[in-house]
Amino acid sequence: MNRRSGRLCRLGVTAAMAAAMAAGAATAQHGQEGGTPQAVGFGPSNPFYAPSTLPFQAPPFDKIKDADYQPAIEAGIQQQLDEIAAIAKNPAAPTFDNTLVAMERSGQLLNRVTQVFFAITQANTDPTLEKVQDAVTPKLAALQDAIYLNDRLFARVQTIYEQRATLHLDPESLRLVEVDYRLFVKAGAKLNDADKARLKKLNEEEAVLSNAFTNQLLAGTKAAAFHTLDQAMLAGLSPAQVEAAALAAKGRGEGGWLIPLQNTTQQPDLSLLSNRSAREQLFQDSWTRTERGDANDTRATISRLAQVRAQKAALLGYPNYAAWALQDQMAKTPQAALEFMNALVGPATAKAESEQTQIQALIDQQAAGQGGGMRSSGFQVRAWDWNFYSEQVRKAQYNVDEAELKPYFELHRVLQDGVFYAANQLYGLTFQRRTDIPVYQPDVMVYEVFDADKKPLALIYFDYFKRDNKAGGAWMDNFVGQSRLLGTLPVIYNVANFAKPAPGQPALISFSDVTTMFHEFGHGLNGMFADTMYPSLSGTNTPRDFVEFPSQFNEHWASDPQVFRHYALNYKTGAPMPEELAARMRKAAKFNQGYLVTEALAAAELDMQWHLLPATAPLQDVDEFERQALTRTHLYLQAVPPRYRSSYFLHIWANGYAAGYYAYAWTQMLDDDAFQWFEDHGGLTRANGDRFRSMVLSRGNTEDLETMYTRWLGAQPSVKPMLKDLGLVPEAK
Secondary structure (H helix, E strand, C coil): CCCCCCCCCCCCCHHHHHHHHCCCCHHHHHHHHCCCCCCCCCCCCCCCCCCCCHHHHHCCCCCCHHHHHHHHHHHHHHHHHHHHHHHCCCCCCCCCHHHHHHHHHHHHHHHHHHHHHHHHHHHHHCCHHHHHHHHHHHHHHHHHHHHCCHHHHHHHHHHHHHHHHHCCCHHHHHHHHHCCCCHHHHHCHHHCHHHHHHHHHHHHHHHHHHHHHHHHHHHHHHHHEEEEHHHHCCCCCCCCHHHHHHHHHHHCCCCCCCCCCCCCCCCCHCCCCCCCHHHHHHHHHHHCCCCCCCCCHHHHHHHHHHHHHHHHHHHHHCCCCCHHCCCCCCCCCCCHHHHHHHHHHHHHHHHHHHHHHHHHHHHHHHCCCCCCCCCCCCCCHHHHHHHHHHHHHHHHCCCCCCHHHHHHHHHHHHHHHHHHHHHHHHHHCCEEEEECCCCCCCEEEEEEEEECCCCEECCCHHHECCCCCCCCCCCCEEECCCECCCCCCCCCEEEEEEEECCCCCEECCCCHHHHHHHHHHHHHHHHHHCCCHHHCCCCCCCCCCHEEEEEEEEHHHHHHHHHHHHHHHCCCCEECCHHHHHHHHHHHCCCCHHHHHHHHHHHHHHHHCCCCCCCCCCCCHHHHHHHHHHHCCCEEECCEECCCCCHCCCHHHCCCCCCCCHHHHHHHHHHHHHHHHHHHHHCCHHHHHHHHHHHHHHHCCCCHHHHHHHHHCCCCCCCHHHHHHHHHCCCCC
8 A cells, every 4th residue: 555655736726837837936826807808819709708607617618629728828818917017007005905915816817727728738638738838838937927026016015015014914914915925035026137037038948848848758658658469468467457458559559458657657567467577668668758869858858957947046046946945835944854854764765675675585485486376587676576576475464465455446436435425524525426517528527515514615526547648646726716805616626547447347446546536635625625815825825845734634534444444345245345354454554665655755855856956067967866866865776766767757847846745755744643633532523624624724825834733733743653654663562
């Protein structure tokens, strides 16, 4: 079981904008309807021209065409430029209402279209949309600069900031003043004109490179799919999986069998394939997906991207990009993040090495013909062997086989009787399927969410199955954000990349997939419970090293006995998973945690090392830099590769996690400590859920996050529950 898999989670408008612009600012969240500009091809017939008339202002996907996006985005950019110019040039003295609230009301057209556009380019793209993304990315980056580097606008913001103690603002409004001021300063508002011009060029280049990386990665991952004409290479897969592989090949107009790649280094089928040559080929397909010397090779792109970021940080007065990026995070500095990670390296690698010893012993035993299992020639365990043999060790030690577990995890039952059930027990939510709401792809499901008082709370979309035109991983985001100022309720979506079953077959998933569903729904709860005045402080618009906390916390309910019993039912018989099997599964979950933590730490350290480069550093040889970085941080283990290699690390090069991948481990500390609080106070109860909702999940970024967390917890966070949960400390006797 992989509870902490570093899943891809793009959250809120800020991150969606960052995915396209790599600018990381919150402009797209500010919203007001002004006069709608007339761009070429844009008018009342465009579905984005006015707010949607569907429930919750849900996107009218039955009317949206690829050709609608670019005119609407360009019109939205011009509208927001006009609105910002009016605010900046307002002859009246700056006030909170005529400046900051006006900014919050600006850009509604742009927000409306980009929230949908970025969702579709990630989940259901096509060549036309990729061309649109190429065209609008630099324009969106320029818009960020036009706002945050506007001298007159910043002068107004700075005046309000300096007067904030005398303005008698409510706490949320005061927080908005402080957040907006820091955003302007972080974006370069205090630079001189020459440095601002240089910064604009760097921002544009960063945005273009980030977008290029995304397109290269999507194409490279698709092209690198494991393909074979020899069915013997698929030994170990179930008949349904073999059939799905045949259908995947047929879908591309090829013969034989095809296994698409997921976003991580290791691939799910590596735990099943008994042919070692097939395992090595699948692993190498994954490992080299964007390092093949063709148009999809990302190494030159990311080498320059790292350099651009370092140069931007230096221009803004910071020694490296990480120092610039972390100033408004909970960790505050790269040193704090590094110290936190370094404290985990020793326990994690020691556990991984002990796991490797057990795996090697099994390989040697089988080679000697003493294991009663498949006889094999002796070899040293390599990365492509780990998952296959770790599953055998797990089965031998705990008598747990993934094939034995999957019949109890049918996707729709997990959703209805697990994810929704836990939300009902904790928060009183109920869910109703809406088949009348248009979707962007036939597999997508829509539910209306009702609060405990039966009032409509939100819409949520679920898009669970992998497609060639979908980015890897899993994530949550908004089509519509919550704001009392704008009168909007949340429209949320969860996306994943589970293997789609063959027609007529049940969607049986692994327990890791189950926790992914709970994880992304945890982000969804954070978005659905948002109850703030200002859109830029709403929901998941929080620092990276806090935003994963609600989602990782929600994973715990997947294995809570009360919830587990409710959904872990055999899809054929409806019988619950036997307690003896469930107990073995829980014990087995502690095995392989050394590997899982080490691969995640290796990715996090790679991220940090790339973003600690100074502006004077030359372009890096990507492979050599990666080797040296992992060696220097004591994470270079041949059998334990990083969860993401530099050349396909989407989180950090295009999805807003630059210098922030450590946040998954950091927020695990928070979520494990939080779940310990729940266990100490009665567990799955409405009282606990309502308290958590009111004090944390609904608050967004309306106050300092450390203060918010410690007020709810009643103490400073501790790493001890995390080490216990991961099995990195000896169990108490």
